[in-house]
Amino acid sequence: MSGSTFVGMPAFPKAAHEAVGNTTLRANLRHATHTIRDKRAKAVAELDDWALLREAGKQIKDHTLRHLDTYLVQLEEAVTAAGGVVHWAADADEANRIVTRLVKETGESEVVKVKSMATQEIGLNEALEAEGIHAYETDLAELIVQLGHDRPSHILVPAIHRNRGEIRDIFAKEMGAWGRPAPEGLTDTPAELAEAARLHLREKFLRAKVGISGANFMVAETGTLVVVESEGNGRMCLTLPETLISVVGIEKIVPTWRDLEVFLQTLPRSSTAERMNPYTSMWTGTSDAETADGPRAFHLVLLDNGRTDTLADEVGRQALRCIRCSACLNVCPVYERAGGHAYGSVYPGPIGAILSPQLRGTASEIDASLPYASSLCGACYEVCPVAIDIPEVLVHLRERIVQGGPATRHGNRVVLKPAKGHAAERAAMRAAGWAFTHPGALRAGQRVASRTRRFHPRTLPGPGRAWSATRDLPLVPAEPFRDWWQRTHGDKESGK
Amino acid sequence: MSSRDIILGRVRRALGEAPRGDAPESYETAVDREYRREHGARTTEETVDLLAENLADYRAIVHRTDPEELPHLIMRLLNERWPDTVLVPPGLPPEWMSAADPPRIHDRAVSTAAELDRSGAVVTGCAVAIAETGTIVLDGSPDQGRRRITLIPDHHICVVRVPDQVVSSVPQALERLDPTRPLTWISGPSATSDIELDRVEGVHGPRTLEVVLVSGG
Ligand code: SF4
Numbered sequence: 001m002s003g004s005t006f007v008g009m010p011a012f013p014k015a016a017h018e019a020v021g022n023t024t025l026r027a028n029l030r031h032a033t034h035t036i037r038d039k040r041a042k043a044v045a046e047l048d049d050w051a052l053l054r055e056a057g058k059q060i061k062d063h064t065l066r067h068l069d070t071y072l073v074q075l076e077e078a079v080t081a082a083g084g085v086v087h088w089a090a091d092a093d094e095a096n097r098i099v100t101r102l103v104k105e106t107g108e109s110e111v112v113k114v115k116s117m118a119t120q121e122i123g124l125n126e127a128l129e130a131e132g133i134h135a136y137e138t139d140l141a142e143l144i145v146q147l148g149h150d151r152p153s154h155i156l157v158p159a160i161h162r163n164r165g166e167i168r169d170i171f172a173k174e175m176g177a178w179g180r181p182a183p184e185g186l187t188d189t190p191a192e193l194a195e196a197a198r199l200h201l202r203e204k205f206l207r208a209k210v211g212i213s214g215a216n217f218m219v220a221e222t223g224t225l226v227v228v229e230s231e232g233n234g235r236m237c238l239t240l241p242e243t244l245i246s247v248v249g250i251e252k253i254v255p256t257w258r259d260l261e262v263f264l265q266t267l268p269r270s271s272t273a274e275r276m277n278p279y280t281s282m283w284t285g286t287s288d289a290e291t292a293d294g295p296r297a298f299h300l301v302l303l304d305n306g307r308t309d310t311l312a313d314e315v316g317r318q319a320l321r322c323i324r325c326s327a328c329l330n331v332c333p334v335y336e337r338a339g340g341h342a343y344g345s346v347y348p349g350p351i352g353a354i355l356s357p358q359l360r361g362t363a364s365e366i367d368a369s370l371p372y373a374s375s376l377c378g379a380c381y382e383v384c385p386v387a388i389d390i391p392e393v394l395v396h397l398r399e400r401i402v403q404g405g406p407a408t409r410h411g412n413r414v415v416l417k418p419a420k421g422h423a424a425e426r427a428a429m430r431a432a433g434w435a436f437t438h439p440g441a442l443r444a445g446q447r448v449a450s451r452t453r454r455f456h457p458r459t460l461p462g463p464g465r466a467w468s469a470t471r472d473l474p475l476v477p478a479e480p481f482r483d484w485w486q487r488t489h490g491d492k493e494s495g496k
Numbered sequence: 497m498s499s500r501d502i503i504l505g506r507v508r509r510a511l512g513e514a515p516r517g518d519a520p521e522s523y524e525t526a527v528d529r530e531y532r533r534e535h536g537a538r539t540t541e542e543t544v545d546l547l548a549e550n551l552a553d554y555r556a557i558v559h560r561t562d563p564e565e566l567p568h569l570i571m572r573l574l575n576e577r578w579p580d581t582v583l584v585p586p587g588l589p590p591e592w593m594s595a596a597d598p599p600r601i602h603d604r605a606v607s608t609a610a611e612l613d614r615s616g617a618v619v620t621g622c623a624v625a626i627a628e629t630g631t632i633v634l635d636g637s638p639d640q641g642r643r644r645i646t647l648i649p650d651h652h653i654c655v656v657r658v659p660d661q662v663v664s665s666v667p668q669a670l671e672r673l674d675p676t677r678p679l680t681w682i683s684g685p686s687a688t689s690d691i692e693l694d695r696v697e698g699v700h701g702p703r704t705l706e707v708v709l710v711s712g713g
Contacts, residue, residue, distance in 0.1 A: 028692070035693055052531035059527045067519030069507040074520065082676070088500040140699055141690040157690060164691055190691040194699050201700065206609045221520070222675040232647060232686040232701025239643045239678075240609050250503065255523050257675045261667035262531070268629075272689070275550065276629035276666075279701065280681035281643070292605035293642040293678050304503045312510035411506040 011369040016338035025161050025339050032160045033330040039273035040327060040383070046275070047265065056262045058387040061321035064220075064253050065311060071220040071253045072302065078223025082285020084298040089247075091305050091410075096127035099212065099245055102299050103133050106243050108209045112201075114227065114237040115139035116214030117155065117324060118247045118303055120346045121359075124212070135212065136178070136204050138233035140197050147174040153340030154348065155326035156271055161339060164188040175200050201233065211241035211295065215248045216323070217263060218300075221256050224284045225300070228267060228277050238281050244295040249303050251311075251320040263323060266385035270325035306359030312408035315396040319355045321386040328380035328390060334373055343370065350380035354393040361409055362401050362416070371397035534664035535628055543627045544658045548709060550630025554684030555697060556705040562712050566655070567595035570619060573653055573706055574598055579616025583645050587638020588619060592655065603645045612644060617651035618702075623679075625656045625707075626669045630684065632656060632707060633669060635677040643680050652702040654682075658709045 019025055044050050064071055076086045087102075089095035103111055111128070113119065113135050125135045125146075137146045144159040145152050148170045152158030159167070168188040175182045180200045186192060213234070217226040225246060227234050238244060254260065268277045287294040311317050329335050329349030340348035344366040345356035353374055357367040371394045380390040400407065404418040497505075538546065548558045561569045574582055574596050582598045593600060601607075601615055621639035622632045632654050634640040646652050656662065663669050673679060686701030697703050 032693055047535060049531040049535070052528070056527055056529055056531055063519070063523065063526045066511065066516055068511070069504050070519040072504065072507070088498070088503050090499045090502050094499060138700075139690075140688045144690070157693070159690060160693075167691055190694040190696045193691055194688055194696040198699055202613075205700070206613060219675065224675045230686070231688045231699035233699065235643065235647050235680065236700055239647065250507075255520065258667075258670060261670050264666050264670075274554075274683070276626075276631045276681065276683040278554075278683050278685065278687050280679075282675070282679040282681075284676050284678075287678065290605065291636065291642065293636050293644075302503070304499075304506065308503060308506035308510050311507065408510065411502065411509065 011365040012338070012342055012344070012373045013369060015342035015344060015366075016334075016373070019337070019339040019342045022339070024163065026337060028160055028163065029336050029339055032154070032157055033332075033336050036156075036273055037330045040270060040330070043269040043273045043275060047269070050266075053262055053266050054385055054387055057266055057323075057385055058321060060254060060259050060262060061251075061386055062318075064255055065251065065317060065320055068250065068253070068311065071255055072250060074220040074255075075218055075223060075253055076302075078219075078221065079285060079298075079300050080223075082223045084223065084285045084300055087299060087301045089301050089303050089305070092122035095122050095247060095301055095303050095305065096124055098301050099124060099247065100128060100131050100133065102243070102245050103128065103210055104131070106210050108133075110134040110136065110204075110208070111210040111212050111245075112136050112138050112204055112208040112237045112241065113142075114211070114213045114229065114234040115142045115158070116212070116247065117346055118214045118249050119212065120152070122247070122303070122305060124247065136201070138201050138205070138237060139229075140194065140231060140233075143197055143201070144170060147171065147178065151341060152346075154329060155324055155351075156329075161341070164190060164193065167193055171196050171200075179203060201236075205233075205236040205240055208237070208241050210243045210245065211237035213237055213244065213246045215246050215252060216267065217260060218248060218253050219255075219257055219260065220253050222284055224257065224282050226260065227281045228264075228271075228279075229281075230272070230278045232279055235279055235281055238283065239294045241295055243297040243299070245299045245301065247301045247303055249305075250307050251322075267323055267325055270323075270327040270383065270385040306361075308411060309361075309408040310355075310358040312413075313358065313396075316354065316358050316393050318388050319351070319358060319393060321388055322351050322355065323386060324351075325385055327383040327385065331379040331383050332374075333377065333379075334375060338373070343373065345370075350374060350390045351388070354388075354390055354397065357397055361407075362397070368401050371401060532665075533667050538627075538664065540659045540662075543664050544662055544709065544711075546664075547625055547627035547630065547656075547658075547662055550627065551632075551684070551707050552630075554630050555687075556630070556684050556707050558707050558709065560709045560711070563710055566592060566708065566710055569708060570653060570655075571595040571597070573708075574617060574619075577617065577651055577704075579649075579651060581615050583612060583615040583618040583649055585620055585639055585641025585645060587641075588621065589639065592619065603641050605642075609644060609648060612648045615649045617653065618645050618649045619653045619655070620646055621655050621657075622661060624669050624672050625658075625662050626664070626666060627662060628665050631669075632682050633673065634680045634682070635673060636679075637677075643678055646680065646682070647701055650698070650702050651704045651706070652682075652685075653706045653708060655708045655710055658711045 087098045128135045141159040153161045171182040182196045215225040216228045268274050286298045335349040343352045347355045353370045357370050362368045376391045404416045551558050623635035625632045685697045685705040688699045689695050
């Protein structure tokens with residue numbers, strides 16, 4: 001899977017340890033997560049039916065996943081009927097090959113991109129670059145990341161690890177190599193920096209012939225795609241080019257038009273804590289010659305890349321309900337201290353800890369350690385607008401890493417052996433060691449969480465019940481791990 | 497085997513053999529939709545007030561007028577900022593612009609993005625406005641035009657007929673909209689909070705959004 005792992009990425013505990021030592025990063029993260037977290041609570045409180053919306057969102061997604069084959073075929077028909085072309089990509093390499101071919105067929109050597117986690121997941125920019133095609137990121141934060149030769153660290157605010165002074169320096173130094181240089185005497189005020197980005201990118205938008213996007217939702221019954229954003233760069237990429245290529249994970253389907261009424265209420269409030277994000281674009285197929293409203297050619301690349309493997313896991317499958325709002329990141333005490341880069345994946349924070357090891361498997365040390373990147377405080381579950389029980393999946397994945405067990409890789413049923421040489425246990429102990437040597441991380445978690453919450457299912461739901469009925473699932477110890485650690489290691493801790 | 501068959505086969509194996517029912521047919525009853533169609537009980541007037549309040553809260557500039565005063569208001573708003581030219585969709589009611597002096601450009605299918613970039617302002621109608629979220633929705637009808645014309649100029653003046661075009665909530669708005677049309681939902685001007693979470697208006701879309709609520713007539 002090219003581009004899907006951060007090359008040379010150390011496992012979570014090591015990366016987290018380094019991040020914790022970076023005080024700028026920690027201060028930025030703390031400011032960001034707390035600000036968004038508090039605003040979110042207010043935005044959610046405005047809707048007195050939040051619990052019902054959350055439940056409906058969960059049910060819609062679960063139903064869709066249970067009938068994913070039917071809805072994929074229905075979506076394909078609807079998109080095709082509206083003038084679009086649907087492509088299927090089993091893995092990252094195939095998706096990259098399809099997109100590269102489509103761009104080459106237009107005769108163009110540059111594309112404008114609206115921020116998309118799916119294209120980051122498959123390493124599309126690098127794959128295009130290798131074929132001589134320049135992909136310009138147009139979201140302000142992504143632009144900062146791209147110009148800074150860097151990686152995004154948060155789903156929603158990818159450049160949160162950068163301060164305004166650093167951003168100014170990056171713009172002044174790098175913009176010229178990519179197009180219109182930064183204005184002389186650029187200061188570090190956010191307004192001036194945004195203006196510099198506006199000028200730099202406008203030139204690209206106005207000449208771009210090919211746009212590449214992801215999508216927040218795809219409606220099976222109508223073939224409509226939905227992109228939610230703030231800056232207008234999305235609208236630029238979606239409407240100005242002649243050709244639009246959207247790369248979207250197969251789990252992003254909702255069955256009906258009406259279903260958007262749930263997610264367009266829960267996504268903005270969970271994500272940016274706004275009643276509604278500034279811009280939402282919806283399009284169905286291509287425009288006709290008469291109106292010329294939008295691209296004349298539209299390609300939809302449906303991406304699997306580990307999603308069907310995740311679907312095959314009845315406990316882990318719920319991770320596919322995720323609408324990428326990032327609310328779970330902002331409440332996570334571990335994320336707040338470790339930062340997005342420590343997760344070594346496009347999907348950081350609690351959702352990354354359960355999604356990445358499922359999409360990529362747990363063969364690498366970083367993936368095997370991710371399910372331990374949590375204090376199981378449960379705050380992520382409480383805020384999740386589609387009620388993904390992240391702690392439940394974390395425990396499930398830990399179990400699979402330590403004990404082995406049935407799993408699906410690339411569509412094939414396999415039985416995983418317990419992690420070799422206790423690598424996972426070592427990773428676990430180091431992750432736990434990290435968490436427990438940073439008592440603040442745990443305390444913060446436990447403040448939000450109810451310690452009485454039961455994370456651990458006694459039996460697995462559905463057909464898994466029979467399997468678990470004859471086996472003991474690993475028990476959650478009566479004594480909380482933190483207390484045990486305190487008791488056995490307490491005197492050795494410096495309490496940093 | 498094609499990748500389509502591979503993926504669909506993997507989905508089917510992942511879901512197992514158990515009967516699942518025919519999805520689209522059973523969908524009506526598959527989801528509990530007990531959530532509200534709108535939040536709170538409001539009179540029509542209160543709903544319009546809420547729209548105005550939420551628009552302003554998201555830094556749109558809100559004006560209220562009647563059909564008679566509308567052309568003068570539009571003239572004043574345009575003159576205040578002196579754009580050289582004003583872009584209008586082909587089906588904009590001509591009387592709206594009857595008092596304004598700047599030269600008007602009617603958007604045509606052949607107009608390039610670079611040509612549109614020369615306009616300082618655009619005047620449009622809308623399809624529906626949502627009070628609870630402070631959102632206006634454009635659907636590409638002749639009085640709203642192509643999506644790009646409300647994107648490229650720096651100043652967007654949008655006329656909303658109240659109360660006819662106002663709904664309370666997102667569910668009510670979706671009911672009124674046609675998914676086959678290109679739709680743009682706009683809540684306040686373009687904005688970013690990417691630099692240290694400081695909000696800055698107008699990154700790529702219009703920096704100024706003025707919404708004119710026209711009642712009566
Ligand atoms: S897991 Fe839930 S809270 Fe986290 S990003 Fe996904 S939808 Fe949002």
